Each structure stands twice: as structure tokens, then as C-alpha cells.
Amino acid sequence: MILEVALLQVRPGQYAEFESAFDKAQAIISSMPGYVSHELQRCVERDGEYILLVRWQTLKDHEVGFRQSSQYQQWKELLHHFYDPFPTVLHYEPVAGAKA
Structure with missing residues (x-):
């Protein structure tokens, strides 16, 4: 399994619309x-920051x-204009034996 992590900074005043x-x-x-x-989570300490x-x-x-699908074009149209700067997206994989 892969975990995609995107840090999203939403433009001021557009949080509800986002x-x-x-x-x-x-x-x-x-x-x-x-x-x-x-899951989408809103930062408690920083306005407009989401993960x-x-x-x-x-x-x-x-x-x-x-990312190469037609559905991604719809995703971009709905969301990408809210971000400044454009988000960094990274991917993570589980570390063997590191479960709580």
C-alpha cells in the first residue's frame, strides 16, 4: 500500500469554497x-493549511x-485554483515492523 501525502495551502478567504x-x-x-x-484535515495552528x-x-x-485519467482533469478543475503555492505531493510506504 502507498500513502500519498499532499500539503495544501489554500488562498486566504477561500477556505469554505475549497x-x-x-x-x-x-x-x-x-x-x-x-x-x-x-482523509482531508485542516491545520489548527495555520489558517488555510490542509493535509x-x-x-x-x-x-x-x-x-x-x-493522474493520467480524464477524471483527473475534473479534479484539477475543481481544486487546483485554490492553491498557492502549488502543493508538493510525496508517496510513502510502510516500514516493516514499525506498527504500534
Whole structure:
């Protein structure tokens, strides 16, 4: 399993609109092959900062299956104009034996 981590900085004054758009956009990502789960969290200390965590079965499911799909174009249209700067997205994999 792969964990996609995106740090999102939303433009000031657009937080409610972003959250509303994300409510619609999450239906897109959750319908993709290889999608496992996701969560969006709002930072308590910093206005407009969010973290998006998406679990995928494989890295290819995200990088190819989602990012090269027509559905990704809809995702971009709904969300990408809210970000400044554009988010960094990284991928993580479990470390063997490191469970709590």
C-alpha cells in the first residue's frame, strides 16, 4: 500500500469554497481503480493549511491510473485554483515492523 501525502495551502478567504469543492471532488478520487481511502484535515495552528492523505494499492494507481485519467482533469478543475503555492505531493510506504 502507498500513502500519498499532499500539503495544501489554500488562498486566504477561500477556505469554505475549497472545502465545498473538495466535498464534490472526493467522489472522483474514491471511484478510481486502486483507491483505498482518503482523509482531508485542516491545520489548527495555520489558517488555510490542509493535509490530504490518500491510500492507494500501488504507486502506479495514483501516478498513472489517476493522474493520467480524464477524471483527473475534473479534479484539477475543481481544486487546483485554490492553491498557492502549488502543493508538493510525496508517496510513502510502510516500514516493516514499525506498527504500534
